[in-house]
Amino acid sequence: MKISAIPRRIVTGLKNGRSxxxxxxxxxxxxxxxxxxxxxxxxxxxxxxxxxxxxxxxxNTLVPDPPKQGSYFRYVSIPPDKDLGIPEMIANKAHPLMHKxxxxxxxIILSGELYLILDEEETLLKTGDIVIQKGTNHAWSNRSDQPCVQLAILLDATK
Known part of the structure; x- marks a missing residue:
């Protein structure tokens, strides 16, 4: 396994009432x-x-499943679709990584670009864009030549 972009985590706390x-x-x-x-x-x-x-x-799981009444804070580096063996999208065919x-x-898109694909439409996301994803069927499609890095906070939800 070749892992090139490992995030750094800083955790704060208290000792004797001091941060x-x-x-x-x-x-x-x-x-x-x-x-x-x-x-x-x-x-x-x-x-x-x-x-x-x-x-x-x-x-880590491919499709997240936060604890009930809990949350995930997730770092994801998504390579180009072609590097994953995903062919160019064909009209009316679901993306193979579609999930809900x-x-x-x-x-938050930190670097690169990728498409957010939904059942009825898609949109190109670029560095700095923010998505509020509310329990919908979706996939991420990187049609560029560079990885896309995103940070995600996932909160357990009800419908």
Whole structure:
């Protein structure tokens, strides 16, 4: 497994009533689900309101499943579709990575570009764009020649 972009995580805490850094290191739970598709679930919670004394790290999964009443904080580097063996999209054919989660997702494009594909339409996202994804069927399609890096916060949701 070749992992080239491992995010750094800084965690703050309290000691004797004073704030301090309790962790500053590269994350260790980075996985490559498909060649070049890197996912690291940076942090998770399992309750709302959040218990700040608890540390909860989870196994990276291709399709996220946050704990009930919890959240994921996810780093994703998405390679070009051609590097994943995904052919150019054919009209009226679903993207092979189409999926749906029962989450409210806040997604920020940090670098590169990719398409957000929905059942009825798609849109090109570029660096700095923000997506509020509300439990819809969707896929990410990188039709460029460079990886796209996104950060996502996924919150357990109900319909």
């Amino acid at each position: 301090l850094i309790v962790e500053d290191k590269k994350v260790t739970n980075v996985s490559e689900h498909l060649p070049g598709l890197l996912i690291s679930d940076i942090w998770a919670t399992n309750s709302m309101p959040v218990d700040l004394t608890q540390e909860l790290l989870i196994d 989660t029962d989450t409210l997702d806040y997604i």
